[in-house]
Amino acid sequence: MTTTDTPVTAATASSAPTASVDLTLRDISSGAASGSSCSTELLDAPWDVDARDPGYGPGASMADPIPAASPRQGEIPQEYRDASTEELDRRIRAAKAELGDRAVVLGHFYQRDEVIQYADYVGDSFQLATAAKARTDAEAIIFCGVHFMAETADLLSGPEQAVILPNLAAGCSMADMADIDQVEECWEQLMEVYGGEVPGDDGRLPVIPVTYMNSSADIKGFVGRHGGIVCTSSNASTVLEWAFERGQRVLFFPDQHLGRNTAKAMGISLDEMPMWNPRRPLGGNDEQALHDAKVVLWHGFCSVHKRFTTAQIDKARAEHPGVRVIVHPECPMPVVDAADEAGSTDYIRKAIEGATEPTTFAIGTEINLVQRLAAQHPQHTIFCLDPVVCPCSTMYRIHPGYLAWALESLLDGEVINQISVSQDVADPARLALERMLAAKPAPVGAAPERATSERTTSER
Numbered sequence: 001m002t003t004t005d006t007p008v009t010a011a012t013a014s015s016a017p018t019a020s021v022d023l024t025l026r027d028i029s030s031g032a033a034s035g036s037s038c039s040t041e042l043l044d045a046p047w048d049v050d051a052r053d054p055g056y057g058p059g060a061s062m063a064d065p066i067p068a069a070s071p072r073q074g075e076i077p078q079e080y081r082d083a084s085t086e087e088l089d090r091r092i093r094a095a096k097a098e099l100g101d102r103a104v105v106l107g108h109f110y111q112r113d114e115v116i117q118y119a120d121y122v123g124d125s126f127q128l129a130t131a132a133k134a135r136t137d138a139e140a141i142i143f144c145g146v147h148f149m150a151e152t153a154d155l156l157s158g159p160e161q162a163v164i165l166p167n168l169a170a171g172c173s174m175a176d177m178a179d180i181d182q183v184e185e186c187w188e189q190l191m192e193v194y195g196g197e198v199p200g201d202d203g204r205l206p207v208i209p210v211t212y213m214n215s216s217a218d219i220k221g222f223v224g225r226h227g228g229i230v231c232t233s234s235n236a237s238t239v240l241e242w243a244f245e246r247g248q249r250v251l252f253f254p255d256q257h258l259g260r261n262t263a264k265a266m267g268i269s270l271d272e273m274p275m276w277n278p279r280r281p282l283g284g285n286d287e288q289a290l291h292d293a294k295v296v297l298w299h300g301f302c303s304v305h306k307r308f309t310t311a312q313i314d315k316a317r318a319e320h321p322g323v324r325v326i327v328h329p330e331c332p333m334p335v336v337d338a339a340d341e342a343g344s345t346d347y348i349r350k351a352i353e354g355a356t357e358p359t360t361f362a363i364g365t366e367i368n369l370v371q372r373l374a375a376q377h378p379q380h381t382i383f384c385l386d387p388v389v390c391p392c393s394t395m396y397r398i399h400p401g402y403l404a405w406a407l408e409s410l411l412d413g414e415v416i417n418q419i420s421v422s423q424d425v426a427d428p429a430r431l432a433l434e435r436m437l438a439a440k441p442a443p444v445g446a447a448p449e450r451a452t453s454e455r456t457t458s459e460r
């Protein structure tokens with residue numbers, strides 16, 4: 001990963017004709033298009049979903065248990081629930097024009113097109129947090145993504161800037177799988193096994209905690225307090241190299257798949273990667289396994305990327321000879337092994353942009369990004385490996401109605417749904433992020449890596 005993003009015009013992100021997931025779902029439901037979705041409730045208004053029992057909502061994470069303390073979204077004013085698409089469009093554009101540079105709207109790659117069309121910046125979570133940091137003129141940063149992303153933007157933005165999550169129910173099931181109390185308990189047990197945070201004869205600590213960007217600010221703060229570091233899906237191997245210079249082992253959370261895929265590509269054997277199940281003593285391991293470990297993997301996963309299978313890849317290869325299969329490293333290891341390439345959302349986007357000949361791509365990542373890329377690159381055939389339309393449940397909780405509410409509230413002088421990280425958490429969390437920014441890739445040839453990508457931010 002590079003830390004200096006190369007801005008490109010946002011036209012690449014959203015000006016092309018789109019085949020939005022919302023419209024696809026409606027067409028499937030009406031019979032105008034063939035196909036299937038993972039839930040008919042995806043057609044329901046998000047405020048109807050907000051009013052039900054706590055849960056991640058329809059989509060890939062709908063079967064995941066949600067922590068009791070997860071934020072809930074109260075009712076938004078009736079006028080936003082009643083407004084037509086055309087009225088919301090008019091009001092959002094008018095509010096944005098009146099606010100000008102006072103507000104910046106960020107849209108994650110996995111966000112629905114109906115919201116992305118209003119975004120000033122489009123990118124992955126870290127690119128967007130970096131974009132927010134650069135917009136010091138903006139009083140308000142409206143993050144059309146999920147909760148941990150808004151927290152990261154708050155960590156990196158100025159003290160006078162307010163970060164807004166338009167729907168508080170837009171959490172992330174993977175981030176929720178690493179709860180701070182469970183992580184503290186895990187650390188306590190590991191310290192008993194390893195004899196505390198005492199360097200060995202080689203000067204390295206027994207274990208360094210590494211957290212994926214997709215984790216709460218509490219977890220980033222924990223990592224910062226214990227000499228650890230944050231990683232993204234673009235720089236995970238660089239970060240693991242950094243950690244192994246300082247520690248004999250790594251405790252990696254929350255995504256077991258990114259941890260396993262990255263460590264395996266660095267030559268670490270599966271026997272040296274025990275899984276930590278927070279519901280069992282010693283995570284379900286014996287002491288010897290923890291002593292022999294190189295990477296202790298947390299029992300977390302992304303329910304979007306868990307849906308991809310090797311059978312889907314076999315089918316794509318059988319039906320599309322010569323197909324180029326690219327998957328995200330949050331996919332399970334057999335899927336990453338069976339693909340031609342694995343890389344971050346930005347890697348996938350650039351791989352498609354860089355293809356000079358018409359190519360067939362089968363992509364293993366969230367459907368909103370895949371359909372947008374397909375619409376933007378009609379010279380290629382691009383399809384999602386998963387034939388079932390199943391977006392990220394929590395990203396899908398953001399709807400233009402919430403964006404209109406957030407923008408018009410700002411015009412009225414009110415900041416709604418502000419996400420603030422407390423100072424005691426923010427300081428060590430920033431330290432863990434700064435360590436990531438300072439971590440340098442190993443010299444070429446020193447660490448085999450399956451895929452790498454440069455970072456860019458799509459700006460307009």
Ligand code: SF4
Binds near residue numbers: 172302305366392395
């Ligand atoms: S795609 Fe997965 S990791 Fe990303 S926000 Fe959705 S549930 Fe979380």
